[in-house]
Amino acid sequence: MIPPNVVAIIFSIVISAIAIGILCYPLFVKWQRDRLMSQQFPKSWLSIIESNLSIYRDLTSEQQKELLGYIQVFLKEKQFIGCLGLQITEEMKVTIAAIACLLLFGDRKTYFPNLRSVLVYPHAYIVNELTMNSYVVEERRVARLGESWTRDQLVLSWEQVQQDIRNWKDGHNVILHEFAHQLDQEDGQAEGVPILARALDYEIWKKVMSAEYLQLCDRVENGKKTVIDSYGATNPAEFFAVATETFFEKPHQLNQKHQDLYELLQRYYHLDPRQWQN
Numbered sequence: 001m002i003p004p005n006v007v008a009i010i011f012s013i014v015i016s017a018i019a020i021g022i023l024c025y026p027l028f029v030k031w032q033r034d035r036l037m038s039q040q041f042p043k044s045w046l047s048i049i050e051s052n053l054s055i056y057r058d059l060t061s062e063q064q065k066e067l068l069g070y071i072q073v074f075l076k077e078k079q080f081i082g083c084l085g086l087q088i089t090e091e092m093k094v095t096i097a098a099i100a101c102l103l104l105f106g107d108r109k110t111y112f113p114n115l116r117s118v119l120v121y122p123h124a125y126i127v128n129e130l131t132m133n134s135y136v137v138e139e140r141r142v143a144r145l146g147e148s149w150t151r152d153q154l155v156l157s158w159e160q161v162q163q164d165i166r167n168w169k170d171g172h173n174v175i176l177h178e179f180a181h182q183l184d185q186e187d188g189q190a191e192g193v194p195i196l197a198r199a200l201d202y203e204i205w206k207k208v209m210s211a212e213y214l215q216l217c218d219r220v221e222n223g224k225k226t227v228i229d230s231y232g233a234t235n236p237a238e239f240f241a242v243a244t245e246t247f248f249e250k251p252h253q254l255n256q257k258h259q260d261l262y263e264l265l266q267r268y269y270h271l272d273p274r275q276w277q278n
Helices: 004-038 043-052 061-077 090-104 158-166 174-187 201-221 236-249 251-257 259-269
Strands: 079-082 115-121 125-133 136-144 146-148 152-157
Touching: 004 061, 043 061, 043 090, 061 090, 079 090, 090 115, 090 158, 090 174, 146 174, 152 158, 152 174, 158 174, 174 236, 201 236, 201 259, 236 251, 236 259, 251 259
Parallel strands: 079 115, 115 152
Antiparallel strands: 125 136, 146 152
């Protein structure tokens, strides 16, 4: 029988080892990510980016280097799963990663921490959706192009992704939309408020976003034209995702009609898409 004092010592050692592991893990992750970012970027991947991300050539050389580093980390940490028989290709993975990582510039290098797997369908997919109508719960089949789950998965239609990369200026981009939801969901909630750098930023965010959201709702309700897609009037979470699409794809129009919103997103994303030619 092991003496009680020996058991206590072993227990103390185990607890200490666990504590050290917890403390050291973030340092290990940072070291691994820094190593990945410094590795030479595969030429085949760069060719895909130059072909499928039209704004890549408009980034500064420093921004290009930063983006390529983010992509290497993203592809190492995230799993891609093909659905309905779709075979995941290098082009699919690199294209999705490149567009998603546009949202990571600045000091936001958490790499969508809740996300583990990206599910890719060949085209729009059907889901069963529950709705309540006059206190009656109804189930209906709905076609979707993408969705972001609070826990570990994000879904995309590859057909829609291909359409989006051919039409960068139309204000619609399923990757930007769903990964904006991931940023919003980092704290476990989808309410149109991502994690911000400073406490005082939340009051500014609330003021600008609330005013812009209510303005969009009013214009949609009255049938007026909007720069921001009307889907953004669904709720604050969708407004943030749709505003993100508009910021990246229609920067000049957004800045002209909604300057406060544009400047807010510019500070958040650490990019100014007005500088891009494509």
